[in-house]
Amino acid sequence: MTTQKYRESSRHLLSQARSELATGDVRQASEKGWGAAAQMVKAIAEQRGWQHRGHAQLFDAVATIAAETGDDDVDRLFELASAMHTNFYEDWYGAGRVERGLRDVETFLDKLEPLVGG
Numbered sequence: 001m002t003t004q005k006y007r008e009s010s011r012h013l014l015s016q017a018r019s020e021l022a023t024g025d026v027r028q029a030s031e032k033g034w035g036a037a038a039q040m041v042k043a044i045a046e047q048r049g050w051q052h053r054g055h056a057q058l059f060d061a062v063a064t065i066a067a068e069t070g071d072d073d074v075d076r077l078f079e080l081a082s083a084m085h086t087n088f089y090e091d092w093y094g095a096g097r098v099e100r101g102l103r104d105v106e107t108f109l110d111k112l113e114p115l116v117g118g
Contacts, residue, residue: 006043031088037081077108
């Protein structure tokens with residue numbers, strides 16, 4: 001995928017996550033929330049020529065972004081998005097927690113999206 005496609009996919013997945021949550025599918029909403037965060041990281045990684053094929057590489061990219069921007073919330077928000085991924089498998093979270101998680105994912109996207117070049 002190209003940088004722009006990752007970026008677009010990120011926002012699309014967040015929209016899908018909200019739709020899934022509205023229909024009561026908390027697990028799918030969680031997974032799509034994680035996917036939205038991961039796709040935005042992939043957009044930046046692709047643009048910068050960084051590896052981004054696995055979870056460890058995504059976390060490395062986020063650590064670099066947080067260091068570059070001086071924004072520790074970037075790390076924290078990505079960890080919360082990762083917990084949403086775990087929820088897909090474990091089904092621990094109720095709708096309220098997933099809704100808060102999706103708001104955190106949106107904040108994460110809002111922080112990273114300006115770093116993605118046109």
